[in-house]
Amino acid sequence: MDTHTPTHTEALGPRPEPSGPDLRHHGDAEVRDDGSALVDLAVNVRADTPPAWLREHVAASLGQLAAYPDGRAARAAVAARHGLPVERV
Template sequence: RLELRALEDVNVRADTPPAWLRERIAASLTGLAAYPDGRAARAAVAARHGVPAERVLLTAGAAEAFVLLARALPARRPVVVHPQFTEPEAALRDAGHAVDRVLLREADGFRLDPAVVPEDADLVVVGNPTNPTSVLHPAAALAGLARPGRTLVVDEAFMDAVPGERETLAGRTDVPGLVVLRSLTKTWGLAGLRIGYVLAAPETVAALERAQPLWPVSTPALVAAQA
């Protein structure tokens, strides 16, 4: 299980960024007169996962990504796998979607059986590792949820706390409809800075980017992502 501290409603591993990261963020403040330029941070994330930059979208935390997905992607039957962070379902409902739930059983250790996800679900959201149960689902089981015409959203906000990031799907380009969400706020104590990113097919990234406001990620957050 992940070792996390609860700061009000925030699950983080530390209550402040490390000194070297605070120094990088502080140094960025001299550049606040210019609009944010996310190209270097986007390239850094792409290099981190071995994907082209057009498969990366930087967001104001993973929470913004949930809203973008709910507003920008068509979905006739979205399904959220629970237990799960509440924001993905809330964002879908706020965008007018009727959301179905797949409830994993405590008796099964909250393990996912892909067969319980309805075949006609065209948007599936699942956390890995899952908040709040800390269950780490096998990557193969999650990849098995992919279908033609289905968007598979895997919330990996806590994956960088897993040794070796085993079972991650980040960087996979062979899974159709895959969207991986990452947060940089948990491990690095940056919840107040709001920085995360999406990894997806270029056409999905483009659709989400069109739904974003201009300059959604601040210069300090971009510097933190690059660092």
């Protein structure tokens, strides 16, 4: 009796070859040498996960999502632009 339980990947079977466009090739890929010095930001496609520093920054900012924005700086800028006292904006 076989007691091996297939993993999720095994249960899905072999991964088919992509049939659509190669999303890793866009922008200036054909005009650069080896691509190592150029980060291609032509479209919003990432092949890997965001870097750790970005994940940490996003996670640290989650507590501020519900905070209502402080409009004092915007009011001061609008007042200064139009030559008005802040109280009139």
